[in-house]
Amino acid sequence: MPITTTSILGHRGRRNTAAALALIPAGLIVLIVYVGCMLWTIRLSFTSSRLLPHLDWVGLSQYERLFANERFLVSIKNILTFGAFSITGCLVLGFLLAVFIDQRVRGEAVFRTIFLYPYSMSFVVTGLAWQWFFNPMLGLQKLGRDLGLTDFTFNWLISQEMVIYTIVIASIWQGSGLVMCLMLAGLRGVDESLWKAARIDGVPVWRYYLSIVVPLIGPMIVTAVVLLSISVIKLYDLVVAMTRGGPGIASDVPAKFVMDHLFERNNVGLATAAATMMLVTVCAVLAPWVYARYVRAKGGRA
Amino acid sequence: MKRISRTLAAAAFAVAIPSLANAAEMKAEVLHWWTSGGESAAIKEIADRFKAAGGEWTDTAIAIGEQARAAGINRIVGGNPPTVMQFNTGKQFDELVSNGFLTPLTTVADANKWKDVLPKAIVEAASRGGQFYAAPVNIHGQNWVWYNIDVLKKAGVEPPKTFGDIIAAAPKLKQAGVIPFAHGAQDWQDAILFIAVLIAEGGKDVFQKVYGEGDVKAVQSPGFRKAAETYAQLRLLADEGSAGRNWNDTTSLVITGKAAMQFMGDWAKGEFVNAKMTPGKEYGCVVMPGGYVMGGDVFVFPKVSAPAQQAAQAKIAELMLAPETQIAFNTKKGSVPVRLDLDVSSMDICAQTGMKALKDPAQQVPSENYISTPDRVGAMRDVITQFWSNKAMTVDDFSARVVSALKSSS
Numbered sequence: 001m002p003i004t005t006t007s008i009l010g011h012r013g014r015r016n017t018a019a020a021l022a023l024i025p026a027g028l029i030v031l032i033v034y035v036g037c038m039l040w041t042i043r044l045s046f047t048s049s050r051l052l053p054h055l056d057w058v059g060l061s062q063y064e065r066l067f068a069n070e071r072f073l074v075s076i077k078n079i080l081t082f083g084a085f086s087i088t089g090c091l092v093l094g095f096l097l098a099v100f101i102d103q104r105v106r107g108e109a110v111f112r113t114i115f116l117y118p119y120s121m122s123f124v125v126t127g128l129a130w131q132w133f134f135n136p137m138l139g140l141q142k143l144g145r146d147l148g149l150t151d152f153t154f155n156w157l158i159s160q161e162m163v164i165y166t167i168v169i170a171s172i173w174q175g176s177g178l179v180m181c182l183m184l185a186g187l188r189g190v191d192e193s194l195w196k197a198a199r200i201d202g203v204p205v206w207r208y209y210l211s212i213v214v215p216l217i218g219p220m221i222v223t224a225v226v227l228l229s230i231s232v233i234k235l236y237d238l239v240v241a242m243t244r245g246g247p248g249i250a251s252d253v254p255a256k257f258v259m260d261h262l263f264e265r266n267n268v269g270l271a272t273a274a275a276t277m278m279l280v281t282v283c284a285v286l287a288p289w290v291y292a293r294y295v296r297a298k299g300g301r302a
Numbered sequence: 303m304k305r306i307s308r309t310l311a312a313a314a315f316a317v318a319i320p321s322l323a324n325a326a327e328m329k330a331e332v333l334h335w336w337t338s339g340g341e342s343a344a345i346k347e348i349a350d351r352f353k354a355a356g357g358e359w360t361d362t363a364i365a366i367g368e369q370a371r372a373a374g375i376n377r378i379v380g381g382n383p384p385t386v387m388q389f390n391t392g393k394q395f396d397e398l399v400s401n402g403f404l405t406p407l408t409t410v411a412d413a414n415k416w417k418d419v420l421p422k423a424i425v426e427a428a429s430r431g432g433q434f435y436a437a438p439v440n441i442h443g444q445n446w447v448w449y450n451i452d453v454l455k456k457a458g459v460e461p462p463k464t465f466g467d468i469i470a471a472a473p474k475l476k477q478a479g480v481i482p483f484a485h486g487a488q489d490w491q492d493a494i495l496f497i498a499v500l501i502a503e504g505g506k507d508v509f510q511k512v513y514g515e516g517d518v519k520a521v522q523s524p525g526f527r528k529a530a531e532t533y534a535q536l537r538l539l540a541d542e543g544s545a546g547r548n549w550n551d552t553t554s555l556v557i558t559g560k561a562a563m564q565f566m567g568d569w570a571k572g573e574f575v576n577a578k579m580t581p582g583k584e585y586g587c588v589v590m591p592g593g594y595v596m597g598g599d600v601f602v603f604p605k606v607s608a609p610a611q612q613a614a615q616a617k618i619a620e621l622m623l624a625p626e627t628q629i630a631f632n633t634k635k636g637s638v639p640v641r642l643d644l645d646v647s648s649m650d651i652c653a654q655t656g657m658k659a660l661k662d663p664a665q666q667v668p669s670e671n672y673i674s675t676p677d678r679v680g681a682m683r684d685v686i687t688q689f690w691s692n693k694a695m696t697v698d699d700f701s702a703r704v705v706s707a708l709k710s711s712s
Contacts, residue, residue, distance in 0.1 A: 050677070051397035052379065065710050070703070071684050137543035158545040160692055247487055247545040248691030249684055263372035265680040266397060 038279065045276045049268035062273040072274060075252040078164050082253070083232040085165070089172040090228055091221065094179025099209060101180070102187045112184075116177040123174070127241025130170040131157070134242075160250040163243055167251060170238060175231065179224045186217030233282065254278050328357035328614035332601075333377075334388035335370035337363050338550040340572020344635035348439075351621055357614055367490070378403050383604035385611045386618055391427045391438055391598040392671025398602065399430045405603045405612075407434040410619045419623075419641045421660065427672050428600055436600035437619045439628075440637035442567045443656050444595040444669055445498035448574070449563035449586050450556050453480055461586050462563065465499055465532050472539050475562045483539040484561035486547035489687040493679075494595070495565050496533055496686045497670060501592030503529040506667045513682070514673035516708040521701055530689075530697040537690050545691070556585070565590075567597060571636030571652055580650070587652040593667035594659040598640065681711035 048058045066072055097115050101108055118126070133139040134157040144152030156162035190213055198208045214221070236255040239245060245252045254274060261271035330352065336345050342363070349359045362384060364370035371394065374387045378398060389395045398404050411417065411434040417425055420438065428436040447468070449461055457478035459471045468483055475482035485491065501509050504525030511520035520526060541561075544552070553573040555561035564570065571587070579585050601622060603615040621627055628639040633649055638656045646657055659665045670679050685703045689695050 051375070052401055068706065068710060070688075131546075135543060137541075155542060158542060244488060244546050246489075246687070246691065248688040250691070259372070260368070260680070263375055264368040264676060266676045267680075 041272045042276050042279075044268060045273040047269050049272075051266040051268065053268060058269070062269045063277075065270060066273045066277065069270075071249045071252055072254070072257055074249055075254045075257045078251060079232065079235065079253050081164050082168055082171070082235065083229070085168045086171045086175070086232060087225060087228045089168065090175040090179045091224060093172060093176040094224065095183050095214075097176060097180040098183035098187055101184055112181070115180050118174045119177040121174065123237040124241045126170055126174050127238045130166065130173070131242045134166050157243065158247055160247060163247065163251045167235075167238060167242055170242060171231075171235075175228055178227065182220045182224045182227075183217060186220035187213065190216050233278065327610045328352075328355075328617055329360070329608070329610040330357060330385040330614035330618055331360040331362055331611075332386040332388075332618075333362040333364065333370060333374045333384040334601075335364055335367045336388075337365045338573065339576045340550075340634065340636065341569065343576065344572060344631050347630045347634060348618070348622060348627060351624075351627055352614075352618055355617060355621070357617060378604045383606060385606060385614055386601050386603055389436065389600055389602055390669075390671045391424065391436075391596075391600050392669065392673075393675055394671060395436065395600075395602050396430070396675070398604075399435050403604055404435050405605050405615060407437060407603065407619050410434075410437075410616055414620060414623060416623065419643045421640075421642060421666070423596065423666060423668055423672070424598070424640055427668075436602045437622045438598060438600045438640045439622050440598050440632050440635060441640050441656075441660065442569055442597040442599070442637045443589060443659070444494045444567040444597045445501070445565075445590045445592070446568050446570070446652075447563055447565050447588050447590060448553070448556055448570055449588075450559055450561070451582075451584060451586050453478075453559050453562045454586075457562070459562070461588060463588060464591055465502055465536065468563065469532070469535050469539070471562075480559070481541045481555060481561035482563070483536065484552045484555045484564045485536075485540055485544050486549050486552045487540065487545045487687070487691055488547070488549075489683040491549060491566075492687045492690040493670065493683045494567065495536070496529075496689075497595060498565065498590050498592070499533050499536070500526065500529040501595065501667055502590050503532050503592075506593045509667065510673065512704070512708070513670055513678065516678065516711075518705050518708060521704050521708070526701070527697060530700055533689065534697060534700075537693060540690075568636045568638075568652065568656065571650075572634060573636075575634060575636065581652045587655070589655060589659060594656065594665045595667045595669050596660070597669040597671065598637065675712065678708070678711040681707040 043055070044053055045062055046058060046060075047054055047056050048062075101111055101115075105111065134154070136142070136153075136155045136158065141152060141154045144154065156166045194212060195208070198212065203212075234255060235253050236259060239251055239253050239256055243251045245256055254277075258271045258274045258278070261267040261274070265271075332345075332349075334345060336342060345361075349361065352359050364373055367390070371389065374384060375398070377383055378387070383403070395404065416434060420428075421441075424438050424441070425434075428434055428438050447462060451461075453475075454461060457471075457475050457480070459474055460467070462468045462471060472482040485495065497509060497513075500512075504523070508520050508523060508525045508529075511517040512526070549566055549570065550573055552561070552564050553566065553570045554577075556564045557574065557577050557579065568587075571581075574581070574585050581587055601618070603619065606612060606615070622631075623641065625641065625644055628641055628644060629646070629648065632639045632653070636652075638649075638653050638660065639646065642661075646653060649657075670682070674682075682704070685700070685707045688703070689700045
């Protein structure tokens with residue numbers, strides 16, 4: 001039998017070759033850049049590199065130093081708090097905004113634009129604007145006191161415990177527009193007849209949305225959570241613009257810890273150890289989900 | 303024949319003109335972090351002189367020292383270096399030298415006799431292995447206190463001479479409705495204040511032992527303890543807007559009379575100069591006791607391949623230490639010239655006080671950057687800024703954290 005792509009790969013051989021060839025550049029990038037750099041970072045975390053990579057071996061000493069470093073521990077606590085509140089807040093607010101627009105209000109396009117506009121602003125601009133807003137001497141507190149409430153205090157920005165929540169607020173303001181758009185797309189896909197049936201059955205509006213609509217737009221919610229999680233892990237420029245990690249080290253986050261140590265502190269070893277810990281955390285969170293979705297599901301089908 | 307020779311002559315001429323132009327061409331991209339009003343005016347003095355010499359100056363100003371240094375280091379390591387880059391005097395550029403990224407300045411330094419006219423501490427800080435790798439441009443005193451004369455007079459308070467004076471004067475100033483001691487709580491500002499308090503209350507030897515040698519016993523000494531207690535009292539005077547405030551915003555509080563005094567290095571003087579105020583008339587300056595903490599800025603010259611940039615590097619290095627540039631630049635910047643052989647009678651009384659202090663070797667105290675690596679400087683800053691911002695932290699707690707910071711950094 002002559003050797004053709006069909007004989008080697010079966011009847012779909014020719015189509016698969018073209019597809020495989022088209023994917024090679026992307027595959028190479030993933031392999032070399034993503035996986036390769038990840039492995040390089042992990043390798044560097046076992047060295048004593050200062051400003052430039054230096055391939056010796058110091059075992060786990062960088063990790064020992066990392067977990068004794070109070071700033072790193074504070075940053076982990078902060079990112080968990082930030083992630084929980086920010087994702088929940090964006091989902092809830094985005095969903096409510098989407099429901100509001102879905103009511104076929106007049107000027108729907110205008111509202112959509114207004115709500116989505118914050119997402120187009122850079123984190124630096126957002127951070128700076130909110131910093132002025134939260135600044136006790138310039139922003140909300142001054143406004144309250146000028147209006148006559150002489151004891152009005154809103155000094156979260158300079159409080160050790162509350163400063164992370166100011167960053168949460170700024171992030172919710174920016175991210176809910178995107179969530180709103182995703183949810184709106186999902187809501188528009190929900191069949192109109194379901195709504196009519198619910199009204200006939202006398203189901204209250206909130207119950208309708210909670211028990212019927214939310215499960216239906218499940219995939220949209222998952223997409224929104226994934227996108228929001230990515231920006232949670234990457235949180236850096238918003239913190240730098242709003243608080244510079246302060247007051248003290250109270251609003252430090254892992255990405256800022258890594259960046260500071262990578263360059264200014266001339267400590268690549270410690271920075272890569274922190275980056276590796278971020279990778280380990282993300283993998284630990286994703287692994288059960290990947291298993292449930294892909295491995296177990298596949299097994300079930302076979 | 304004539305035509306050919308004429309064509310050849312024209313061709314030779316055409317080739318010669320561009321190369322002549324190339325020989326005189328000097329292109330420089332200068333990366334620095336001088337973005338406030340006074341600072342920009344100061345670096346413009348150097349830029350103008352370079353342009354007058356026929357050079358092309360591209361200004362890459364990045365606000366905040368750490369961000370500028372991070373961007374610059376990234377570019378140097380990545381192969382797209384700026385022609386000239388700013389650092390603080392000290393160990394910040396050590397690894398760039400040891401990995402061969404910087405051009406040595408031996409030719410310019412020898413031709414202009416830098417080793418003879420610069421103070422010994424500066425020569426050592428700017429050289430590695432006996433060769434100059436950085437061009438120092440100024441000496442900044444880091445432990446000055448700046449005060450608004452009118453505000454103090456109205457409140458009936460004498461200008462402070464020690465940190466104890468500042469703490470004692472605070473209640474009267476608060477009553478007069480001004481911020482007694484304005485401070486911007488950023489980590490480097492918290493750190494230079496602590497170092498000043500340390501040498502004032504504990505002596506400069508304690509500072510040398512803690513920062514330079516990482517000596518844990520020095521942290522437990524009574525001198526260190528007294529300094530930490532004074533610092534703990536100073537932090538109670540912070541106003542509500544001080545968290546994360548930039549140093550020049552704090553200086554403008556003193557300039558406009560909303561605050562009585564600010565602790566800051568003498569780069570703050572540039573802001574007063576920009577606001578057209580005169581020392582001794584509208585504002586006063588005093589060096590805190592214990593010594594004169596010498597900081598400063600240097601410019602390094604990464605290895606570049608383009609001849610236009612190399613020519614520019616030689617010219618700029620020479621220009622930066624030329625006597626006339628030194629006076630013009632430092633008058634606007636607020637620092638004192640780095641050369642000891644200049645006539646500074648044209649500079650104001652604050653600069654004269656600084657120069658007088660510098661002439662006495664016992665008064666010279668190197669800044670944290672001279673004696674510690676960026677790693678240790680950073681680790682100490684993390685601890686100090688926590689101590690300032692978290693008013694519930696005790697002195698014992700602070701000392702324990704300093705010990706662990708010294709042990710884990712190197």
